[in-house]
Amino acid sequence: VTEFLLSNYTQPKELLFAIKELAFLGGNTNTGKAIMHTAETFFVQENGGRRGHPRVMLVLVDGWPSDDLEPAAMLARESGINVFLVSVAKPAAEELGMVLDKDFIKKAVCKDNGFFSYSIPSWFSTTKHVRPLTERICSLDGLLCSKTCYNSVNIGFLIDGSSSVGYTNFELVLDFLAGIARSFDISDVGARIGAVQFTYDQRLEFGLFDHPNKEDVVSALRRIPYMSGGTSTGSAISYASQKCPNAGRGRNFLIVVTDGQSYDDVRGPAMAAHRQGITVFSVGVAWAPLDDLRAMSSEPKEDHTFFTREFTGLTDFIQPLVRGICKDFTDNN
Template sequence: MSAAWIPVLGLGVCLLLLLEPVGSEGAVPIAITCSTRGLDIRKEKVDVLCPGGCPLEEFSVFGNIVYASVSSICGAAVHRGVISHSGGPVRVYSLPGRENYSSVDANGIQSQTLSRWSASFTVTKGKSGTQEATGLSVSTARPPTGKRQKKTPEKKTGNKDCKADIAFLIDGSFNIGQRRFNLQKNFVGKVALMLGIGTEGPHVGLVQASEHPKIEFYLKNFTSAKDVLFAIKEVGFRGGNSNTGKALKHTAQKFFTSDAGVRKGIPKVVVVFIDGWPSDDIEEAGIVAREFGVNVFIVSVAKPIPEELGMVQDVAFVDKAVCRSNGFFSYHMPSWFGTTKYVKPLVQKLCSHEQMMCSKTCYNSVNIAFLIDGSSSVGDSNFRLMLEFVSNIAKAFEISDIGAKIAAVQFTYDQRTEFSFTDYNTKENVLAVIRNIRYMSGGTATGDAISFTVRNVFGPMRDSPNKNFLVIVTDGQSYDDVRGPAAAAHDAAK
């Protein structure tokens, strides 16, 4: 019996498998990869062969018993108990799409929820065959003489100059309504398309904010723009209050995890869309997000009208939610109509990695003590310049009870703690105290001042998760030894 070459699509890779003619009784199962999805095999009924030893991260599964076609076939088979992790034959049946796919933990796999998908499948035990399955996406079979084997296309790597893990947090509240919600999805789709999504480029996911937040899909679920656009289109409107702060916290804590597809060393970004105003506290949520190393962008649309301003908890919520109110992390569009011209500028911001400096490693995870020279040689006017310099540095940080902390010590031959790390937890209070520091005047003993600060200011903070920095502002040479205390300070910080 002659063989036929049949192309099978698996994760964008064309597999050439040596099979017997369709309809023959002795047909063997089609060998697929760990991550081949239901939508990659467009048949009403087909027998496939899953490889063994698949990594769990390749099992993206949505639903239970009936699975969204975007799910991994082998992952669904293990989830349902049709096969074990050692692989085996599986029979796949195509089914219509559903409104909801439930999340169930079974056989070591946690499936995910999904709201609406256009097609489904289910799995049962398949027919055994002689075809050997592997985790590779290329067959070792040779084509018959005179037939050229098709070239295996490469997966799209995406825009390598824009590596970022991005969550789009869309507004699904009654504030926006169904019509503007659809326009919002259209805009997000255009942004996703221009980003250049790919295996080596940006990865994106989607979260909907409403009464209760819902993660629509994760970073790991799709690595092509086509699949992302389709997934965005399928998202349904939820309604309810615009609890954007609650959704932002949920995104920071539950979305950006290694299990959900976060990559090491890649900037984490959440783009928050707000139509009108949030119903809850978004400033605190922004601080929490930065504690989790997430850069927060706010895209505000259609500012509240005068009659609605009384419902807004804080008119300046945008500037307070982002890490720096310099305009880079905030973006305003007057309406959802004619938004095409806003796509490229937003994409350029999201790809400007050198300005992504809002994570916990930067503006809100440090303890900074300023050691200020108050000796006679400085003089009152220069001392005021020193205080202005210290204030300008402090302004750049997110000072809070869970963020950056500032302390100040003035020294001559003596030392005076102007305020410690735990005295003030708002930027306004810290800046006010710095402005009112009184000039001491006297000699210069920098070494003693370093030892004093390490012992009395940093000592009580030894269990703090923040990194410690000592900034010395002085005008000249000390009368005592500086190297010894400085070395001891370095050792104490280890």
């Protein structure tokens, strides 16, 4: 049950009065459902969520949850919500047999590092724990879940514009990249996306700082004119490594889309990009050699290399690529 939203009260006195007026509901401890409801409802802009501000959820549990909270906690983490769980009056030894998941605290919190979990022995001693809890919540450096793969990545699109692609297929490539872009929270304080098209030459279509929102990025992708020409993927990787993933914040990714063999070496430029901390995904179509694709990709190769015979098959890679970026982000943060 939503008692009030972030946008309902702006004055401390009004908020305190609203809290004191809350009525006791009773019933089961459906912590998972509560976290899911809060994650889906509270932090959207129309309900008071503010872009660029940390998202914090403080969960008070008496005893133990009566439902599965892991999926809800995962959604909260992916949404950039810092979940703190305060356990009041832990279950007694004879009650442990009734606890569905003894690791529920570890699974619920933002990170299982001790910072996001807090234990209070009884409800009679809660007031003396207000200050230490407040200090944790207000510790910006400690709010590790504020940064997610959706709002803290820099992604460069490296687009093959060679003659073998053709106008129709080039539009399919742009559709594919627009689908990836839509998956991220693009803003001046969030994810950033840039694009480079290449043949023998390279052309910066737009940089990471050129378009501060998702709609502008998708629109800019749609407007990219097809170049036509040869294929020098190695030089393009070197160029894109300098032009795109260089925002000074967040993790850096480069997605290379090509349909043929490069006329120059791809291994050297790709290794240089890897050393710069750029994670490279290669997406090959039609005649793109698997050896070149694997040479460009980051390790493990099988997780960063994609291939399809037809340009129409590119859309099947949108979600696997987004999941791959999120996995790399999570594993390295």
